[in-house]
Amino acid sequence: MCVLHGAVVLITELCERNPETLERFRKTVPDLVQIMKGLVISGYSPEHDVAGISDPFLQVRILRLLRILGRNNETASDAMNDLLAQVATNTDSTKTVGNAVLYETVLTVLDIKSESGLRVLAVNILGRFLLNNDRNIRYIAMISLQKIVGTDHNAVQRHRGTIVDCLKDQDASVKRRALDLSLALVSASNIRSMMKELLIFLSSCPPELRSQAASGIFNAAERYAPSQRWHIDTILHVLTTAGGDVRDETVPNLIQLITNASELHCYTVHKLYRALLTDISQPSLVQVACWCIGEYGDLLLRGECQDTEPVQVTEDDVLDALETVLQSHMSSPATRGFALTATMKLSTRITDNVDRIRSIVSIYGSCIDVELQQRAVEYNALFKKYDHMRYAEAFSKSGELFLLFQLSPHVGTFPQVCDLLDLLGGAEETPQLSPAVSGLAPGLPINTLSTAGGDLLDLLGGLEPAPAAPAPTVPAYEKDGVTLTLSCEKTSDSGLTVTLTASNSTDSDISSFTLQAAVPKSVQLHMKAPSGDALPARGAAKVTQMVILNNPNKDTVQIDSFP
């Protein structure tokens, strides 16, 4: 008996590793079947017996060998069909031993080319295992069903109820298997009920399974979502329960989804706002909520919405919520960035509290985090640009004059070159501002209010038809005695030289006079050294500076001055 066992083990190993031996040993199948029959039918043999089954070890090994020999082979599979049916029906399944033999039989049946009746028998055995009280047996059943869920999907679907019940089992291993199997069983027809169960599971599942469950739910929702609103609801629910464990790309995916569901913007922003009020600890949820509020804040403030109960939200409430996010130490820097951008976007959508927004934004101009600081300074500068009315300190405070030229392709609300003077006192602000402003041009697209349009003063366009024509001189800036003129000259097909001339007509000298310029990314800028940096009084001398612009894309460019 044990010699037989040893031989069977050896043959199994050989056949697993070498396909030639596999061929050779195929002819032993009838012998093996014979031996197995003997074992199953034979009488009681006390020394080899375990709980009524004679030599289960040998039985299982023979079944395993038969599995390997019968795989992909019709004749061998036919020879063992009867035997397998006999073993499956005769084996006593009250004890673990019997179940062990049945388990091996089922695995063999499912692996060889068995007839359909036998397969049905095997799946029924697995179904019976699922209903067994013993956790081990249920675990085994779920592992086996996982193997065949791809091929015999319908057969496994019949047991969906039991599998979903196993999600609620207290044992971690059983839960894991049930989760894998449930996710594999999700289909278009049962998505709603399955998702309900999966969401209940997510709220009570052990932490190591959370991220797997969350990503599985997202995949299932993406593939089988019956409606967009359901999809958004589901994702929001997952974010509120397990927001910390989802992957990073869910935030942009969700944002894209919300953008596409245009009729649900009102509903979405209300729900997200409410979620934000209750809990700001989940980073993904907070990020999406901030983005949504920033983007669709006007819908939120309008108050009513067809799908949710109307609630009056004031601008102060919304700003309070965003400020809480900004100041909370649970927020990561990325989350704070989202909140700051949302606050800024709201400045164009609300009317009363612009000052409050401005103060929030300027506070963060001196924040430690570089990203936030840069954003805040850029937004600050945006404020100044839009605000015609804002006059800054008196001219002679520090003797420094900053004039920044912004070449921007699409700031359409300014049909002419603006006269804005803003004296910046304090040298420490200057290094921050210039990179900020040069970063503004690509940053401007955030502000979706301005539309590129025919309002552009097209200086370069006017030059093109007459390349040899004398360059127009434009008084760019004239205030408080300082005059600045721009004269442009087209030097090549895509190049332009701008000469800036400054003169001073006041009674006092201006020293440390510098000019800076910023251009959008498609244009290259090269500033030559100025002729000097002091403007003596009463126009005694002028300071000139040449700026060479290269515009390879031939974008129409607007030149405006900028404080």
Next chain:
Amino acid sequence: MIRFLLLFSRQGKLRLQKWFTAYTDREKKKVIRDMIMLVLARQPRSCNFIQWRDLKIVYKRYASLYFCAGLEASDNELLSLEVLHRYVELLDRYFGNVCELDIIFNFEKAYFILDEFLMGGEVLETSKTAVAASMQETDTLQETMEEYMSKPAY
């Protein structure tokens, strides 16, 4: 194939270790630590199978000892439970009502029985009587304590 078989007490003390594949000492120590942590953390009525790295871990508790076996992916877990049970039966038959103390004080006999039963990670001898018979033979070849003490010391 069973990769390893470990026996440890409820306090986490290792009583028996049998390795059927080659592991370095460091790996062995790590496996032992992990197994003890995993198995002792389980609830009393939970499933006896755990998935660990690429192995299936089957464990069973007998009185104060945990029997823990690491299986490969192709092995039958329910059958391994039977293997563990058969080993305990063999110990019981040899020692007569075996308890942890028997294994502590006669660990070499426990290893002999294990070697008679399992080899290379597979069941070697499926007959209980055959194992008992071979243990009896080895015992007759060994000296007893009295014989040893009474040997003349030249």
